[in-house]
Amino acid sequence: MPFKKPVQKYNASINTVELGVGDKKIVLGGENVLPLYTFDGAIENAPKVGIEISDLGYADQVPGISGFYADCATIADMAKKAASIEAVDFVCLRLDSADPNGYDASFEDCVATAKAVAEAIDKPLVIAGCKNDEKDAQLFTKIADALQGKNVLMFSAKEANYKGIAASAGLAYGQKVGAESAVDINLAKQLNVLITQMGVNASNVVMNTGTAAAGYGFEYVVSTMDRVKAAALGQNDASLQLPIMTPVGSETWGVKESVASEEDMPAWGSQEKRGIGMEVTTAAAVLASGSNAVILRHPESVAAVAKLIKELI
Amino acid sequence: MALKGIDIFKLTPKTNCKECGNPTCMAFSMKVASGAVEITKCPHLSDEVLAKVSESNAPPMKTIAVKAGDTEYKLGGETVLYRHEKTFVSKTLYAMTVCTDMEDNDAKIAESMKVDYDRIGERMYCEYIFVNCGEKKDEFVALAQKAAAANRGVVLNCSDVETMKAAATAIKDAQPILNGADASNYEAMSAVATELGCVLGVTGADLDELYETVTKLEALGNKNLILDVGTASVKAAFEGAVQIRRAALLNKDRTFGYPTIVNVAKLAAGDEAFETALASLFTLKYGSIVVLSDMTYAKSLALHGLRQNVFTDPQKPMKVEPGIYPLNKADADAPCCITVDFALTYFVVSGELERSGVPCNLLISDAGGYSVLTAWAAGKLSASTIVKFINEYEIANKINNRTLILPGKVAVLKGEVQDKLPDWNVVVGPAEAVGLVKFMKELQA
Numbered sequence: 001m002p003f004k005k006p007v008q009k010y011n012a013s014i015n016t017v018e019l020g021v022g023d024k025k026i027v028l029g030g031e032n033v034l035p036l037y038t039f040d041g042a043i044e045n046a047p048k049v050g051i052e053i054s055d056l057g058y059a060d061q062v063p064g065i066s067g068f069y070a071d072c073a074t075i076a077d078m079a080k081k082a083a084s085i086e087a088v089d090f091v092c093l094r095l096d097s098a099d100p101n102g103y104d105a106s107f108e109d110c111v112a113t114a115k116a117v118a119e120a121i122d123k124p125l126v127i128a129g130c131k132n133d134e135k136d137a138q139l140f141t142k143i144a145d146a147l148q149g150k151n152v153l154m155f156s157a158k159e160a161n162y163k164g165i166a167a168s169a170g171l172a173y174g175q176k177v178g179a180e181s182a183v184d185i186n187l188a189k190q191l192n193v194l195i196t197q198m199g200v201n202a203s204n205v206v207m208n209t210g211t212a213a214a215g216y217g218f219e220y221v222v223s224t225m226d227r228v229k230a231a232a233l234g235q236n237d238a239s240l241q242l243p244i245m246t247p248v249g250s251e252t253w254g255v256k257e258s259v260a261s262e263e264d265m266p267a268w269g270s271q272e273k274r275g276i277g278m279e280v281t282t283a284a285a286v287l288a289s290g291s292n293a294v295i296l297r298h299p300e301s302v303a304a305v306a307k308l309i310k311e312l313i
Numbered sequence: 314m315a316l317k318g319i320d321i322f323k324l325t326p327k328t329n330c331k332e333c334g335n336p337t338c339m340a341f342s343m344k345v346a347s348g349a350v351e352i353t354k355c356p357h358l359s360d361e362v363l364a365k366v367s368e369s370n371a372p373p374m375k376t377i378a379v380k381a382g383d384t385e386y387k388l389g390g391e392t393v394l395y396r397h398e399k400t401f402v403s404k405t406l407y408a409m410t411v412c413t414d415m416e417d418n419d420a421k422i423a424e425s426m427k428v429d430y431d432r433i434g435e436r437m438y439c440e441y442i443f444v445n446c447g448e449k450k451d452e453f454v455a456l457a458q459k460a461a462a463a464n465r466g467v468v469l470n471c472s473d474v475e476t477m478k479a480a481a482t483a484i485k486d487a488q489p490i491l492n493g494a495d496a497s498n499y500e501a502m503s504a505v506a507t508e509l510g511c512v513l514g515v516t517g518a519d520l521d522e523l524y525e526t527v528t529k530l531e532a533l534g535n536k537n538l539i540l541d542v543g544t545a546s547v548k549a550a551f552e553g554a555v556q557i558r559r560a561a562l563l564n565k566d567r568t569f570g571y572p573t574i575v576n577v578a579k580l581a582a583g584d585e586a587f588e589t590a591l592a593s594l595f596t597l598k599y600g601s602i603v604v605l606s607d608m609t610y611a612k613s614l615a616l617h618g619l620r621q622n623v624f625t626d627p628q629k630p631m632k633v634e635p636g637i638y639p640l641n642k643a644d645a646d647a648p649c650c651i652t653v654d655f656a657l658t659y660f661v662v663s664g665e666l667e668r669s670g671v672p673c674n675l676l677i678s679d680a681g682g683y684s685v686l687t688a689w690a691a692g693k694l695s696a697s698t699i700v701k702f703i704n705e706y707e708i709a710n711k712i713n714n715r716t717l718i719l720p721g722k723v724a725v726l727k728g729e730v731q732d733k734l735p736d737w738n739v740v741v742g743p744a745e746a747v748g749l750v751k752f753m754k755e756l757q758a
Contacts, residue, residue: 215618
């Protein structure tokens, strides 16, 4: 009796969402098979790799990150350098400076930064906020206005602030909206429904179903994505057929494994290698669970994860 | 095809004798069909019936017992493709590679063995050594013995039967996995494995050939197998790992109902970060043994953490040991923060406290592995449990500082805790861990 290959191909598929404009624009999603299962059916749009830059700079990071940007005088230079990596599909600008509990940069400054970055690169741009819901809502609105026509992703709207972001970025200024929920399939579904009920077309929304670094309650991240894809494809649940983008670097570069110095943990060896280990492990795991895009920090991680995707798709 | 309850019922004596512990033969049959009870509990069945039922109702994926040093592990035995459907039962084991063609095997083993630590009650280390037979076949036995001496599990990787036999015989007490059977040598290789009582690793040029070889091995009576997905390409290895698992669990095809071995060291060919990415992929997608080039903390901290999460039973929360956890080089004069023993709470809270840079003693109380609010609602985090913890662990003797910070979510407990601990200054902390950095800095100021 010969081996009979099982096939899990679905009639439903994940929505496609376009980011950016021109030659370098990217398409997320579109598949009708489980994550990376090309043997069940072709995956036309391979998962994408983004690189994250912070407007506060990366002077205090590990040498591989700080050194990479060492010759960059401005954030626009950093963006250009980041986008110059061939494997990078898009750039994510994190506006850490806007944090009211930190540097508390003004809206004007942040908009100017976003504009400078958008003009410096021809790859798609994702704008991440400062994790302060109120400030982010206003910030995204102003940037969405200033960057009209660039087709950027505002990453992300949450349950607490989605209204303003969806209305401005999603409806008024024709940008893409990120829908961020905290590792729970029901919360993810609810936020998608709320945003689309406001009139934002689902093909303009990308989910962030929540993330963690590997080892830090990561089983919830995996199970949430597993269940989202199962519902989207298996049960044709339109409210979950949105592509998923997962910020990985911003999580993994903050945990003990990546920040403990070699003086404090001599047995652990190179801090940089530990950080890359955490970043690629987490990225590969979210890709296996269903992310259509990941955002990383370290150029070596970008190379490794892009290679993984290339080999698999 | 598994027999249904009604089919099993037809084979029972139908006397409702209750000797199996069930009220009726029907009830017993239903339980057997669901896998809750062994058919052998019924004393009135012929051997023929027992064999028929246990064969047809055996789990779709076999559990293969292996020995790694002094520790016994189980590979396979999975019943679901996704952990949320029930749980994964046999965690991925990691191996490091040595090869007869490499010079520095001793140093490499010693270096990889240094990675050995505890993470939330689980020993994290490199469970296996993968001994590859390269061009220098005559050195295989000696290298196998070196690997066995490290007191870890050994996978012998060699397709030459005589060389394999010599090495396997030399270290048979270590019960190595003999990874070397293929379409050309399976009969002889299987004889060696059977004679020594070892698990046999099987590979094939593609899935069809592998399937055929496994069928032939089973016909020879060898069902103590592990399937090597090969190293033709990343794509082929990934397809192999997924298809083998899906064939067993979705199609109930027992020919592929075996655990797998994935050599990511070979697939990555020296690209360290890529190797780690592959190991992560195959930890999630169905690798039972993942072979790395070596084990370093850079790989282990990430991969073992990932594995510990993914192989957690969703029905049982991960817990940390109750006790005092000094952070940021805290001594007896640093203030105390108390919270629950749910692992995720511990990680988030300790992470934020560390980020604050303020020395403090994190007190983890026994709350049954629940989060703060759940534990409070279940009565597992209350003024009395806090006081009980402080007394049982003799916190007042061990710590001089008398500031006790409660989780903001249970601010309601402050009055009662303060009444019961009059010597202490009870303070309410932030409701979310993210607020701890600011809170601790202000407290210190």
